[in-house]
Amino acid sequence: MKFVSRKLLSAVLVAASLGIALSACVPLMMGGAVMGSLIATDRRTSGAQLEDEGIELRAASRIRDNLGERGHVNVNSYNRRVLLTGEVPSLQDKQLVEQIVTRVENVQSVVNELAVLGNATLTQRSSDILVSGRVKAGLVDAKDLFANAFKVTAERGTIYLMGRVTQREADRATEITRSTSGVQKVVRVFEIISEDELRNLLPQPAPEPEKVKP
Numbered sequence: 576m577k578f579v580s581r582k583l584l585s586a587v588l589v590a591a592s593l594g595i596a597l598s599a600c601v602p603l604m605m606g607g608a609v610m611g612s613l614i615a616t617d618r619r620t621s622g623a624q625l626e627d628e629g630i631e632l633r634a635a636s637r638i639r640d641n642l643g644e645r646g647h648v649n650v651n652s653y654n655r656r657v658l659l660t661g662e663v664p665s666l667q668d669k670q671l672v673e674q675i676v677t678r679v680e681n682v683q684s685v686v687n688e689l690a691v692l693g694n695a696t697l698t699q700r701s702s703d704i705l706v707s708g709r710v711k712a713g714l715v716d717a718k719d720l721f722a723n724a725f726k727v728t729a730e731r732g733t734i735y736l737m738g739r740v741t742q743r744e745a746d747r748a749t750e751i752t753r754s755t756s757g758v759q760k761v762v763r764v765f766e767i768i769s770e771d772e773l774r775n776l777l778p779q780p781a782p783e784p785e786k787v788k789p
Contacts, residue, residue, distance in 0.1 A: 618724055618739040618768075618776050619654050626681045627652040634676045641675060647694040648672055653726050653737040655683040658764050660730040662692045686764050688735065695731060703729035706757035710734055713751045720747055732759035739766045741773050 617624060630652040638648050646663035657676055663669050673687045695703075707729035714722040725748055726737040734752050736745075745765050752761050768776075 616721075616723070616776070616778060623654050626655060630655065630657060630679055630682055634679045634682075637675050637679065638672055641671065642668060646672075646689075648689065649728065649730070650676065651726060651728050651735075651737065652682075653764075654739060654766055655681055656737075656764070656766065657682055657685045658728065658735055658737060659685065659687045659689050660728055660735060662690050662694050664691070664693070666691055688730070688733075688762065690731070699731055702757065703731065706732065706755065707734065709755045709757065710752050713755055714748060717747065717751055720744060720751075732757065733762060734758050734760070735762045735764055737764045739768050739776075741770055742767055743770075744773075 619627070631650050634650045634652075634657065635648075638650070642648070642663070646661065646668055648659060648661040648663065651658045651660070657679075659672060659676060663672060669687065669689045669691060672689060673685055676682060676685050707727050710727050710729075711722065714720055714725055714727075721744075724738045724740055724744065728735040728737070734755075736748055736752060738744075738748075740748070745763060745767060749761055749763060752758055
């Protein structure tokens, strides 16, 4: 039995923590202060966020009912657009999974990136956790991006980027991801919006109070 080094274990835990922090809708508290830079406003409506959660749960349940232990399928939904990643044993299973997910309520489109391969090993999955953690950290460090606008998924060294972003944001996030150690390929599953749409989505500053004349 091989033992995991303390350094590798720490990196895995940090990566997992980053994933939770970036996907959660509640603020991360540190020393009593809200880490606002990590928790940017989600660009989906509250209704779309709830629907995405429901889509992921229903799709995963139905896939399990049909495939059982055959294959390893991840379901990620963003603004009702579903990304399928992982491995299945045959092309027929790949098509079956897509058909199952297409019929799930509220799904608008499906991007099927399932590979016809044996299931990824624990080592490969651990590596994906580390790589996705590095990508998320890079997006947090970028001062010209809202990290929470992006959903990051890793499969066998390929990074999938989802979100409602402008073309500038999409290109910048892609640049950061491609330069991240361990990333072999970047697949963009973005919904591109205009700069005007982005301005309308961002919180507006409160108006200054009128000065009372003496």
